Amino acid sequence: MLPESFLQELLAKNDIESVVSSYVAMKRRGRNLVGLCPFHGEKTPSFNLYPETSSFYCFGCGAGGDVITFIKKIENLSYIDAVKFLADRVGMTMPEHTFDDTAAKQRVRILEANREAARLYHACLYSAEGRAGLEYYYSRGYTDTTIRRFGLGYAPPGFGFLRDELRKKGFHEEELVLAWLCARGRNNPRSVYDIFRNRVMIPIIDVRGNVIAFGGRVLDDSKPKYLNSAETPVFKKTNNLFALNFAKQGTHKQLILCEGYMDVIALHQAGFTNAVAALGTSFTADHARLMSRYTDEAVLIFDADAAGQKGAQRAISLLRDTGINVRLVSIPDGKDPDEFIRKNGAERFKLLVERSANDVEYRLMELGKRHLLSTSEGKVAYLKEAALLLSELTNPLERDVYITRLANDLSVSKDALQSQVSYQMKRRQKQQQERQMSTIVRQSETTLKKVNPDAAGAVRAASAEEALLGMLILNPDYLAEISKQLSPDDMVTALNRRIYEFLLERFRQGKTIEMAFLSEQFNTEEMAYISKMVRESRERVSSLVPEEAKRYACIIKRENQLHALRDPSGLTPEQIQEKLKTMKEMKQ
Numbered sequence: 250m251l252p253e254s255f256l257q258e259l260l261a262k263n264d265i266e267s268v269v270s271s272y273v274a275m276k277r278r279g280r281n282l283v284g285l286c287p288f289h290g291e292k293t294p295s296f297n298l299y300p301e302t303s304s305f306y307c308f309g310c311g312a313g314g315d316v317i318t319f320i321k322k323i324e325n326l327s328y329i330d331a332v333k334f335l336a337d338r339v340g341m342t343m344p345e346h347t348f349d350d351t352a353a354k355q356r357v358r359i360l361e362a363n364r365e366a367a368r369l370y371h372a373c374l375y376s377a378e379g380r381a382g383l384e385y386y387y388s389r390g391y392t393d394t395t396i397r398r399f400g401l402g403y404a405p406p407g408f409g410f411l412r413d414e415l416r417k418k419g420f421h422e423e424e425l426v427l428a429w430l431c432a433r434g435r436n437n438p439r440s441v442y443d444i445f446r447n448r449v450m451i452p453i454i455d456v457r458g459n460v461i462a463f464g465g466r467v468l469d470d471s472k473p474k475y476l477n478s479a480e481t482p483v484f485k486k487t488n489n490l491f492a493l494n495f496a497k498q499g500t501h502k503q504l505i506l507c508e509g510y511m512d513v514i515a516l517h518q519a520g521f522t523n524a525v526a527a528l529g530t531s532f533t534a535d536h537a538r539l540m541s542r543y544t545d546e547a548v549l550i551f552d553a554d555a556a557g558q559k560g561a562q563r564a565i566s567l568l569r570d571t572g573i574n575v576r577l578v579s580i581p582d583g584k585d586p587d588e589f590i591r592k593n594g595a596e597r598f599k600l601l602v603e604r605s606a607n608d609v610e611y612r613l614m615e616l617g618k619r620h621l622l623s624t625s626e627g628k629v630a631y632l633k634e635a636a637l638l639l640s641e642l643t644n645p646l647e648r649d650v651y652i653t654r655l656a657n658d659l660s661v662s663k664d665a666l667q668s669q670v671s672y673q674m675k676r677r678q679k680q681q682q683e684r685q686m687s688t689i690v691r692q693s694e695t696t697l698k699k700v701n702p703d704a705a706g707a708v709r710a711a712s713a714e715e716a717l718l719g720m721l722i723l724n725p726d727y728l729a730e731i732s733k734q735l736s737p738d739d740m741v742t743a744l745n746r747r748i749y750e751f752l753l754e755r756f757r758q759g760k761t762i763e764m765a766f767l768s769e770q771f772n773t774e775e776m777a778y779i780s781k782m783v784r785e786s787r788e789r790v791s792s793l794v795p796e797e798a799k800r801y802a803c804i805i806k807r808e809n810q811l812h813a814l815r816d817p818s819g820l821t822p823e824q825i826q827e828k829l830k831t832m833k834e835m836k837q
Contacts, residue, residue, distance in 0.1 A: 251332065251769065253760060255344050259332065260765050262339040265303045265316040272323055272542060274572070287323055288312045290534035290570045292643070292681065302723065302787065304764045306780045313780025315764035318773055325488045327352045328769055352482070359428040359483050362420050363452075363460040366430055369414050370402025370450040370463075379403035382449045385468055389511065390591050395518045399492075402450040404465060408442035429462070429478045445476065451510050453478070453528060454494045461489065464510055464529060475509075477529030487535035490525040492517065496543070503546035503576075505602070506532070506564065507586060508557065512550070515587035519595040521602075532564045541571040548602055549577045550586055558615075565608045569641070575608035609651060612638055628659055632666060640673035700778045703742035710741035710808035717801040718748055719786025722779070725762040727798045728752065735802040739809045748779065 266282065269275065275282040275298060286296035286307045295309035306313035312322065320331040330353055336343055373379040374386075374396070382403030386396055395401075404411065412422075412431050422441045425431040431441040448465030455461050462478035478484055490496075492513045496504055505524040507513050516524035523544075527536055540547060547568050551561040561577060568575050578601050580589050590598050606614065616634050621627035635655055642648045652670060656663040698704075704711035717735075721727055732753055740746035751770055755762050764783065768776055 252344055255341075256332075256766065257761070259335055259339070259341060260303070260316065260763070262341065263316055263335045264300070265305065265319070266298060266300050268316050268335070268338075269298055269305060269319060285571070286310060286312065287538050290537070290567060292570055297784075299784065299787070302764060302783055304780050304783060306777075306784045311781070312777055313784070314773065314776030315768050315780075317765055317768045318776045318780075321768075322773055325485050327356070329353045330356065355424075355427065356483050358420070358424050359481060360459050360461070362415060362424055362428045362430060363462070363483070365415060365418055365420070366411055366428075366463070367400050367402065367450075367452040367460045369411060370404055370445075370452075371397075371400055372402075373405055373410070374401065374403040374449075378405045381468055385449055389515070389587065391514065391518060395514060398495075398517070399514055400452045400454070400460075401514075402452070404443065404445040404448050404450050406447040408446065411443045411445070412441055427481060428483075429481050448476065451491075451514075453484070453489065453491060455489055456494050456497055458494060459483070462528070464491075466511075475529065486528045486530045487533045488539070489528055490536060490539060491528055493525050493539070493543070496523045496525050498522075502544070503548050504540055504544045505548045505550060506540070507550050508552060508560065512586045515590060519590045519598065521595075521598070531560060532567065534567050534570070537564070537567040537571045537573070540568065541573050544573065546574040546576065548605055549575060549608075550580070551577075552585065553580070562612075565612070566641075569608070576602075576605040577608060577611040578602055578605045579611075609638070609642065609647070613651070613655075622659070628661075632659065632661065633669065636666065636669040637673050639670050640677050700774050701742050701744040703744070707741045707808065707812055710805060710812060711745065713801045713804040713808065714740055714742060714745040714749075715782045716786060716789075717798060717805065718745060718752070718779070719782035719784075720798050720801070721749075721752055722762060722764065722783050723786055724793070724795075724798070725752075725756060727795055728756040728762075730795065731798055731802055732756070734799060735805060739802075739806050741805065741809050741812050744775065744778070 266275070270282075273284040273287050273296065275284040276294075280299075280301060282298040282300070283294045284296050284298070285291055285294050286309055288296075288307065289310040289312075291309050296305065296307045296312075298305050304313065304315055305319060314322075317328065317331050317335065320326060320334050321328060324331065324334060326334060333343055333353070374382050379402075383396075386401060391401070412425060415425055415430070416422075422431065426433060426441060430444060432444050434440040434442060445463060445465045448467055451464040451466070452460045453462040453464060462481070462484040464478070465476045467474055477486075480486060491510055495517065503523060505516060505521055507516065507524055507526045509526055513524045513526045516522075525540070527533070547564075549561050549564055551557040551564070565575050565577075580586065580601065584592075586598065589601075613635060616631060616638070620631040620634075622631060632655070639648055639651055639655075642651070648670065652666050653663060655661075656666050701711065717731070721731065735749075737746050737750045737753065740749055748767075748771070751767065752762055755766065760766070764776075764780065767779060771779065
């Protein structure tokens, strides 16, 4: 357990508003703040911040909790690592030997193993055994400076190179398996072997400079062409972008988004140090939100084939949702950036970037290629699809510019086109509201079933428990009377019983009862559930009345008796009579 005084100071120096605002653009709405949720894609803000209770809750995805929970979620950290993160943020030193840091130590060991692996792969590249890998990099035009900058390496053939070298450095096989550097044999689980073999190796480095994973490419035609680390305790694909550790350091007005590692490396060598790429997976909403922390504009460079164009369209939509301006580079003859730069030079590529069309112009141009605009039918079909596209634009000035341009270019009435766009906007807005409401209901039901499964069989009891617990967190002084009336054993659902026990223990010890002090004992999903309780209680005027808390306590006690009588198999006749007597007395 962390010392109470340390946590008090940590929370005082890391107020939730300043911490969250460094990740999310928040706008004040009365006493609270609202913004676009950083944990799911949305266009209508549903992420709420409550400074009075130092908590947050998203109506769209159900995420919620305190400042520590927020950092756990957004940085993909354990509780202790999230506390360390916040401590580092304000220059505090973590207390020693006061908490179970098993998971944190495991993360440290994995990061150390990755760092050593990267050094070994890099050293191998410049050995006789790694000559083939070095020749491959030279063939792509990479210089030794670039190879060193990215820590590029080579994994030799054979099943034991890395395993044996890391064993010598004191790493255990279980640590190597957890790091996804080695795997256990199918026929002999006691044996472990190197996962990456006969591949050029690209270390994946996070924004803090840690080697968190690897990408490996074959030198021949064997499959898979690329092999990327699976997710581990230190690596989640959607939480990272390749080369963001370099790209974030500059004062770039934009980030260049490529499809793969090799394109990014080539662009950095050519001077475009703002290039990044997704890590062995398609571009996701999490990637878009990550980019939005570092830039207001993204330049997309995707392959000209069907898969590349599909990926570009997906990325456009996701980036737009975060408020990032999007531009697209179209490379002549379908070449990739690496090939184009080698043939034409960095200056020509710079011109392509500077002359790149924004995403609206690009998509309108692509639509135009699919329709015969010289015919009335083709023009009508094109304008219908164009109106649908323009209905996605949230900026009215931007919409008006494109409506005016299209009307002039195709000699149609601006009012008619505006009417079609307005129709599509209303239709889209209605669909979004329906989807969002459906998501809220589904998320709420899913979360409840997962974190408090007992609630399904005791709906009335669970509702009363949630209302009471929310009131007690907001009004800890109520506990003096409620503790005399209600024992933890009176709670019907197990999770709510655990929460109540925790609140009682802190109250009896004279400790502060705040959301942040619950996050050490309750996981991220449980904290979201607790945050929902507090939010709902905060919105009820009755939460300020102690008598209302007592009323909920009576309901819980009565429901506890009824719950026991529904299945009296474990009760003696005397116990059954006693419960019936108690219920009768409670009615009076």
